[in-house]
Amino acid sequence: MKLAYRVDQVRAMEEAALAADPVPELMQSAAAALAAAVSDLLRRRRGSVYGARVLIMVGRGNNGGDALYAGARLADRGAAVTALALLGEPHPAGLAALLAAGGRLVDAAPEELAALDVALDGVLGIGGRPGLPDDVAQLAAALDGAGVPLVAVDLPSGVDADTGAVPASAVRADLTVTFGVAKACQVIEPARSRCGELRVVDLGFDPALATDALRCLEPSDLATGWPFPGRSSDKYARGVVGIDTGSPDYPGAALLGTYGAVHAGAGMVRFLGPDEAGDRLLSLLPNVVRADGRVQARLVGSGWGDRPDGAEVLARVADEGLPAVVDADGLRFLPERCPSHWLLTPHAGELARLLDRPRAEVEADPLAAAHEGADRTGATVLLKGATQVVVEPGNASATIAVPGPAWTAQAGSGDVLAGVCAALLAAGLSTSDAGAYGASLQALAAAEFPGPVPPQQLATRFPTVLGRLEAARR
Numbered sequence: 001m002k003l004a005y006r007v008d009q010v011r012a013m014e015e016a017a018l019a020a021d022p023v024p025e026l027m028q029s030a031a032a033a034l035a036a037a038v039s040d041l042l043r044r045r046r047g048s049v050y051g052a053r054v055l056i057m058v059g060r061g062n063n064g065g066d067a068l069y070a071g072a073r074l075a076d077r078g079a080a081v082t083a084l085a086l087l088g089e090p091h092p093a094g095l096a097a098l099l100a101a102g103g104r105l106v107d108a109a110p111e112e113l114a115a116l117d118v119a120l121d122g123v124l125g126i127g128g129r130p131g132l133p134d135d136v137a138q139l140a141a142a143l144d145g146a147g148v149p150l151v152a153v154d155l156p157s158g159v160d161a162d163t164g165a166v167p168a169s170a171v172r173a174d175l176t177v178t179f180g181v182a183k184a185c186q187v188i189e190p191a192r193s194r195c196g197e198l199r200v201v202d203l204g205f206d207p208a209l210a211t212d213a214l215r216c217l218e219p220s221d222l223a224t225g226w227p228f229p230g231r232s233s234d235k236y237a238r239g240v241v242g243i244d245t246g247s248p249d250y251p252g253a254a255l256l257g258t259y260g261a262v263h264a265g266a267g268m269v270r271f272l273g274p275d276e277a278g279d280r281l282l283s284l285l286p287n288v289v290r291a292d293g294r295v296q297a298r299l300v301g302s303g304w305g306d307r308p309d310g311a312e313v314l315a316r317v318a319d320e321g322l323p324a325v326v327d328a329d330g331l332r333f334l335p336e337r338c339p340s341h342w343l344l345t346p347h348a349g350e351l352a353r354l355l356d357r358p359r360a361e362v363e364a365d366p367l368a369a370a371h372e373g374a375d376r377t378g379a380t381v382l383l384k385g386a387t388q389v390v391v392e393p394g395n396a397s398a399t400i401a402v403p404g405p406a407w408t409a410q411a412g413s414g415d416v417l418a419g420v421c422a423a424l425l426a427a428g429l430s431t432s433d434a435g436a437y438g439a440s441l442q443a444l445a446a447a448e449f450p451g452p453v454p455p456q457q458l459a460t461r462f463p464t465v466l467g468r469l470e471a472a473r474r
């Protein structure tokens with residue numbers, strides 16, 4: 001599992017590190033690692049650092065300082081390094097080091113950008129406000145357009161370091177060399193995609209200083225935590241799911257959720273939704289049982305439309321006390337306070353309705369919106385979208401699912417995912433793990449396909465992915 005942090009947490013770790021005796025040379029360590037990463041890139045692209053043309057875009061803070069010191073190291077290795085100060089006076093000691101090593105300070109970008117071998121973005125780091133001044137944005141875009149590899153220092157300038165938003169212009173990097181620990185913007189879209197490849201440089205920070213880091217799942221976490229059945233597991237050990245989804249207008253939701261649960265390994269699915277959907281479902285999946293009986297988790301809400309008895313169904317599910325996934329239309333009938341063993345699976349629009357805010361606000365800061373949703377409802381929230389985040393009520397941390405290709409954003413994906421999550425709840429996982437593992441499985445399955453694939457077909461790839469994860473465990 002990777003961990004990612006907010007700026008205030010990074011600053012606290014930095015402060016603690018600087019209290020050590022002797023005081024560590026954090027900026028020098030950062031610059032050395034940055035210069036090494038840029039040297040690697042240059043060697044890969046042109047064979048050597050010697051003679052390479054390097055442009056450094058420099059702001060007026062320590063981010064620019066890192067870039068200037070790294071530039072000095074590159075100049076020492078024979079690179080032709082040019083620094084362009086973009087926001088006023090650059091870091092004085094860093095500039096002095098660059099000039100002493102033979103680098104130059106210029107007041108305009110070179111005419112022939114395409115002749116550059118690499119550009120470093122040392123404009124803004126964790127002290128930056130989102131967005132870039134117009135001239136900086138234009139230069140960054142021109143470098144991108146000219147095909148010059150861009151290395152972001154700590155983070156791509158212009159992104160919102162804590163939310164992952166890109167509210168205005170921001171640098172699009174090929175490589176981001178980040179210092180101490182990963183930052184939230186490196187794991188939350190759309191900023192995540194602006195980072196390119198990510199390298200985290202160890203500066204000896206103590207991550208234990210921040211207890212509520214963002215937990216970013218990796219496939220190895222699924223291999224360890226997925227409830228794979230044991231040799232003697234029966235269907236109840238694997239988990240029986242009761243599904244009441246779909247409606248005459250939306251029968252597909254019932255089929256898709258059931259597909260999800262069955263292919264994610266549920267021991268049994270009892271389909272308790274409308275007959276129209278149930279009849280069709282049986283012809284596709286004869287293993288599904290239509291009779292009510294013992295279940296270990298419920299899935300409700302997908303494809304309900306304006307179901308007239310929605311609130312009563314949810315009240316019954318709450319009284320029964322079983323873990324449950326409440327998806328899609330079910331979210332319109334939530335009680336004042338949900339049981340803590342419920343998992344709500346809204347997309348941004350549904351969460352916006354729940355919180356009575358514009359959708360754009362949820363999309364601008366999905367993490368904060370998911371926290372608010374969980375705290376207000378009392379249930380765990382899996383907020384679906386480009387970054388899938390799971391948040392428990394009263395817990396300042398959050399889990400981010402393994403990211404997947406954008407092709408998963410299509411009608412029916414959420415129905416399948418809700419079925420997977422319900423299967424995981426029935427198998428005994430916590431609401432948080434069920435949400436995060438479910439979303440991760442879907443992402444991993446989507447990554448198996450070169451392009452778009454209907455959600456029900458994607459579900460049929462779950463067994464392959466799970467088989468591989470189980471094998472990796474041994």
Ligand SMILES: NC(=O)C1=CN([C@@H]2O[C@H](COP(=O)(O)OP(=O)(O)OC[C@H]3O[C@@H](n4cnc5c(N)ncnc54)[C@H](O)[C@@H]3O)[C@@H](O)[C@H]2O)[C@@H](O)CC1
Pocket residue numbers: 010011013014026027030059060061062063064066087123124125126127128129130131132133153154155179180
């Ligand atoms: N935190 C740490 O432990 C370490 C930090 N280091 C570097 O220090 C950086 C943080 O440095 P600073 O705190 O000096 O902050 P920055 O270098 O990110 O920039 C702050 C400066 O930019 C200006 N500014 C902010 N947003 C702007 C915008 N949108 N348009 C125009 N000007 C803007 C501010 O007024 C301020 O003068 C990190 O990102 C990293 O690169 C490293 O040297 C190593 C250790």
Ligand SMILES: [K+]
Pocket residue numbers: 063121122123124125152153154155156157
């Ligand atoms: K930067």
